Amino acid sequence: MSGSAVAGLATLATQHISLRQAFAADPERATRFSTSACGISLDYSKNLIDDQSWQALQHLAENSPLKASLQAMLDGAKINHTEQRSVWHMMLRKNDVSGLTLDGEDIGAAIADCRSKMTALVNQLHQAQYIGYNGKAITDLIWIGIGGSLLGPQMAVEALTPYHCSPVKLHFAGNIDGAVVTDVIKNLDPATTLVFVASKSFGTEETKQNALAVRQWFTDHGADAKAIAQHFWATSSNIQAAAEFGIIAEHILPMWDWVGGRYSLWSAIGLPVALMIGTQHFAQLLQGAEAMDQHFINAPFSDNMPLTLALLGIWYINGFGCQAQALLPYSHYLRLLPSYVQQLDMESNGKSVDIDGLPLTDATAPVIWGDAGTNGQHAYHQLLHQSALAVPADFILPLNPAHGLADHHQRLAAHCFAQTQALMQGKTLQEATEECLAGGMTPAQAKALAPHKVSPGNKPSNTLLLPELSPYYVGALIALYEHKVFCQGVLWRLNSFDQWGVELGKQLSGPIYQALAGQDASKLDSSTQALIQAFLQQKK
Incomplete structure (x- = not known):
């Protein structure tokens, strides 16, 4: 088009x-x-x-090229061409994933394995079989993420509140505003809290800083490296970064580059939903999405x-x-x-x-x-x-x-x-006038008020x-x-699956953060410099 x-x-x-x-x-x-x-x-x-x-x-x-574009997406073509990625989130909600391969990888097996691990973890938590570092069962789970790693599961958990069946309480932490993570942890006990860090790169600033704050909270309460490994999980594609943080490989659920964050609810990012409504109901969520997929395709x-x-x-x-x-x-x-x-x-x-x-x-x-x-x-x-x-x-x-x-x-x-x-x-002027007159107004009063009651409609x-x-x-x-x-x-002939505009603000925040820490800000524009000075002055 x-x-x-x-x-x-x-x-x-x-x-x-x-x-x-x-x-x-x-x-x-x-x-x-x-x-x-x-x-x-x-x-x-x-x-x-x-x-x-x-x-x-x-x-x-x-x-339009709609039919061809849909087929290209289903075939695994890299329709996210600026990042050279396929767009295969629909595969995550297929009931039968056997035989799904992409670029030589057995995607079906990977999806099935991830579902199996999610089910096992949810069952452990529901049955009070996940034991923390002091011998007590887990009672709370903190989900740390932002953007698609937070909005999707948070929305679905809220939407399906009548189906909640989890004895474990769920807490979301997304914004880098320190009030968020502070409010989440203030009434919890790290010894009975499980933490999930949801970040594909394991480098998203908001998620990383909140995860570090929660890890410090564990350390402040006497948790050692072994306890951290016991209580922290992640969904990420950066296994090395997660390991360096202290998360063991068995506690890392996959994230694939063919799933954009805002389409990731159907993956391990949906674990909070599975936790709160149970894995059988989570499977029904996937079934509903797959049914709409089939309608759209056919x-x-x-x-x-x-x-x-x-x-x-x-x-x-x-x-x-x-x-x-x-x-x-x-x-x-x-x-x-x-x-x-x-x-x-x-x-x-x-x-x-x-x-x-x-x-x-x-x-x-x-x-x-x-x-x-x-x-x-x-x-x-x-x-x-x-x-x-x-x-x-x-x-x-x-x-x-x-x-x-x-x-x-x-x-x-x-x-x-x-x-x-x-x-x-809507409501026409004549209808508004008649309404005013029927309410006992004089013609003069009705004429004055009626225009204010008109709604154009259409x-x-x-x-x-x-x-x-x-x-x-x-x-x-x-x-x-x-x-x-x-x-x-x-x-509209555009790429719906990249988000380069989001990256610009991230890039610019780094030098500004350094300036807020006292480094040279002379290369920044005068407005930003003034804002930095106001922040530093108040900080003093």
Whole structure:
């Protein structure tokens, strides 16, 4: 898909569509613009599309390299060409991994071995058979990671709270802010605490420094090298660095270069999820994701749910100039999903050059934001309804709750559906005026107040319904957004699997850290120098 083809969407988008009129004219609109996959249903009828524009978007997909790119990914081609890496995270959730080979390596055997080690460790912890250095069973596990090594498992653990069955308590430590690791360890006992360091390179600064702080905490409580080796595990590809830290080889689970961090939940990075919900339920999480994989691979473009979401996103970004998208889960347990999708989408497709290294002429990834409903209705939904900004929104609702308060859930669903209806139809000046008059206002009062109650409507949204928030459906939902991001990357002709922009800040932080320690800062810009001086002055 060329940049000019994407730019052509802006011309097509100028043809005004009134959603109110579209629904009034077509009683079957909701049926025609809906689809389902893996038990998840998608209603995309409240979008600014008609048959002509939707056919045009389908045409763009059909004439893109999407099919060839998907096949290249499945074949293990190094589609992450800037890092010369394959993209094989889908293989991690396959039920049958036998015979999987990549570059001469038996990947299937490696995946099976990793799963076996995860299961053995989780069983030990659940059965209080993992004994610490003073003879007591492990009661707590600290998971140290950042980015994809933290966001994925943290989100999934939260989403599947009703399935928690672990006697071992889980604690996440990610940010390099010292308050994080301090708060985690302050009420724990190192003698009954297991530590997992999740870092592919074993050199990520935030993860390394937090791991060092926790190791020092062990040492301060009398733990020797043998105790450290007993209590520390890692997921890493840098065996030597982990060994130098004090982690023995038997305690290192693999990380492969064909799995990007933001796609690593399905690997050993998912161990916190397996710990909290049990390995059988973790297997169901993988099954849900694999089911969505198969739908994505085999479904025709006209009925392909990830592609549908991708095309709608491109329609608004490149056709209407929208720069943001709201992700609004109507589930307390899915409240971390927007944060997870932020990294998945924005780190993948927030790029400025195409696969050939040439400047992109069209916008790509949107700013993703959101929170659990109904909290947002009393905050930023005001902007969604009455602002001149157009912010497409995905509403996500599990149909069956994990709690017994049926009326609560019925009210939650009513709010969810009402928000999508209100965004679509809005409130006209005439309707607002009539409402004011019906409330007892004089005509003059109604005329003064009514304009403030007008909502323009015609604001697009999707509604995703899950039967329930079970491991299977959570797995399918996550994979759905993964594939959506992949489709958009292909259609924009960019590499969704590198993140060189992230590296720049890391590179610049080194010299600044040295300057904060008192070394020469004269080569830095004047603003940074002033900030450093302010820090040093306060430190004194």
